[in-house]
Amino acid sequence: MYSPAIVDATDSLTTPSPKLQLRTPQANHRDHAEAYQAGTTDTAKGPCSTVTSSPSTRHFSFSVPYALQLHHCQDCFAESNNLLADILQEGANKTVRTLVCIDAGVIAEQPKLAERISNWFSQRHQLKLVEPPLTIAAGEVAKSDWSVVEQVAEACERGSICRHSYIVVIGGGAVLDAVGLAASLVHRGVRLIRLPTTTLAQADAGLGVKNGINAYQNKNFIGNFAPPWAIINDASFLTSLPLRARRDGIIEAIKVAMIKDVGNYQWLYEKAPAAVHGDDNALQQIIERSALLQGLTFHIAHCAFVT
Ligand SMILES: NC(=O)c1ccc[n+]([C@@H]2O[C@H](COP(=O)([O-])OP(=O)(O)OC[C@H]3O[C@@H](n4cnc5c(N)ncnc54)[C@H](O)[C@@H]3O)[C@@H](O)[C@H]2O)c1
Structure with missing residues (x-):
């Protein structure tokens, strides 16, 4: 798709490079x-x-x-928001089975999220939430061993998740990496929809094609390359992040711009001060551009299948 x-x-990119062509x-x-x-x-x-x-x-x-598809939205699980349903139902001729995994850190900040998601699914009869959303250990702990991979694989087995089903993962980059690894392994690849919830994950990790966990004191020692089916950058998740954590995405965007698009770097230089001081609109624009640049170069070209 x-x-x-x-x-x-x-x-909207200031200097689109001829190399940045989406095929x-x-x-x-x-x-x-x-x-x-x-x-x-x-x-x-x-x-x-x-x-x-x-x-x-x-x-x-x-x-x-x-x-892969990249979408930006506000409040994906609002009753009237049908974006996720449209993605899940596209091309489906029967009920679409879905497993949802949520970062425990996000649940701590938004305790009603799992219930909202269950309600959202229950109003859409073409979609089947196979069980209440799974809570995944927060942050780097999720990647510290095989536990999350096993937790997700077992839930897939319980819920009869097949290659026509979806796993939706909501969380920071660490949870996306661990659940992504599980999704890529179960049935040799179940379609994954990422909803990144940190600025770093929305600007960068969510668009990455890498999955992995840490092992033998090495970061991302075990992993693979498997692009997600779709990424939904939902700005409403960022509101529960402390100001300091929101700035992480700006640093990531600067890195991406320096590597991939100098013209964008100048734009960023002018936009960043407002975002650093809490301007949500400026932060949103920075994340959207950074994610777009990531999407256009896809990480794949230089780090995945070529090397
Ligand atoms: N796959 C890739 O291409 C790629 C690229 C860059 C980074 N990464 C990985 O991403 C990880 C770092 O990700 P990160 O910076 O998102 O941090 P993180 O995933 O470690 O999350 C940091 C903390 O923020 C919490 N959190 C997440 N969303 C929240 C929200 N909306 N409100 C409140 N708290 C929230 C988490 O529970 C956690 O405690 C690293 O493991 C890194 O290796 C992967």
Whole structure:
């Protein structure tokens, strides 16, 4: 699935680099079909190619088009907000089974969240919440061992989550990483929808294609690359963060801009002071741009499948 919203938003970037082109799966398929018709797929560059290096040895190379959706919204679980339902129901011809996992730190700040989510699902008959939302250990503890992976895998088994189902994870970057790893392993990949709840996670980690847990005193020692199906940056989650924690996303956005888009860095330089002093609107704009830049470069190109 491909969200045109990402491409439309490039208009707001100050210096879109020619390299920052979002490819749709359709475009990749089209290129492949054209290459096939032209008889040029037999090269290492094609999306699916064969290279003969000796009469007795064949090397095959192929590429898999990945796509993800990035959405921004306010209060995803408001009664009238149908964004998540639209994502879950797209292309479905039967009830969509969903497991929801929530960061314990978010629940501590928003104690009614699990109940709100259950109510939201109960009003949508095409969707089935397989059990009340799971509470996931907060912060880095979630990544400290295999417990969260096992907790989520067991819930998937209990709830008959299959490859047509979804896992929705709500939390900071650490919880996204651990639950993401579980989602990528169960049935070799259940579709994951991330709702990042920290500024760092909305500006960066939510868009990352990495999942992982810490092991043997090494951060992210065990993990994999598996892009989420969709990311929903819900600004209402950020309101329960202390001011200091809100600033984390600005630091991340500066890093992203310095690496990926110098023009955006200048814009950020002018916007950051207001955001640092609590201007939610400025903070929101910074997060949206940073997430967009991440989406356009996808981490994948340079760190996932190439190296
Ligand atoms: N996968 C990636 O591409 C990627 C990229 C960058 C960072 N990361 C990972 O992200 C993690 C850091 O993420 P982080 O900065 O979001 O911190 P975090 O996930 O450790 O969360 C920090 C604390 O904030 C709490 N919290 C989360 N949302 C809240 C909210 N809305 N209100 C109140 N409290 C809230 C959490 O419960 C936790 O106690 C690291 O483990 C890092 O490795 C992953």
